[in-house]
Amino acid sequence: MESGSREFSNIEISAKEIRTFLTNVHENNLFWDLGFQFTVLKETQKENSDNVPTTCYCPCSNFMKTWRSHFNLQDIMSHKEVNDCRSRGVFNKPTAFYDHCESMGSSCIIHQGLTTYIDMQYRIQLKNLKKNLK
Numbered sequence: 001m002e003s004g005s006r007e008f009s010n011i012e013i014s015a016k017e018i019r020t021f022l023t024n025v026h027e028n029n030l031f032w033d034l035g036f037q038f039t040v041l042k043e044t045q046k047e048n049s050d051n052v053p054t055t056c057y058c059p060c061s062n063f064m065k066t067w068r069s070h071f072n073l074q075d076i077m078s079h080k081e082v083n084d085c086r087s088r089g090v091f092n093k094p095t096a097f098y099d100h101c102e103s104m105g106s107s108c109i110i111h112q113g114l115t116t117y118i119d120m121q122y123r124i125q126l127k128n129l130k131k132n133l134k
Contacts, residue, residue: 013076018113022117025059027061033097058090058097060084062076076110081108095129
């Protein structure tokens with residue numbers, strides 16, 4: 001098991017609910033991971049890359065409440081395995097968003113899923129971003 005992740009026992013939330021939420025995040029929320037998408041763009045297009053936004057938005061945050069409501073996903077936040085980010089949720093750097101998901105992943109199955117997705121989708125960019133922070 002990866003660091004920061006945990007086994008969830010006695011889960012009240014169904015696999016279908018988790019899959020529905022994460023599928024909607026991936027397919028219907030085109031801007032939650034913009035910071036990572038634009039990081040890929042910055043790597044491929046060196047000119048004018050300083051003006052490229054790097055903001056990410058946590059789908060579990062209050063900031064995304066309207067989006068969750070629009071796609072009828074608001075009920076997922078009531079499960080004990082899901083943590084609402086409260087006032088947090090807008091991150092100016094992709095690494096800050098990743099760190100947020102990773103730290104929340106030990107107590108929230110959705111954040112754990114987001115961390116896994118980012119690890120798989122943006123592995124190279126994440127590695128480069130963390131290397132540049134050192």
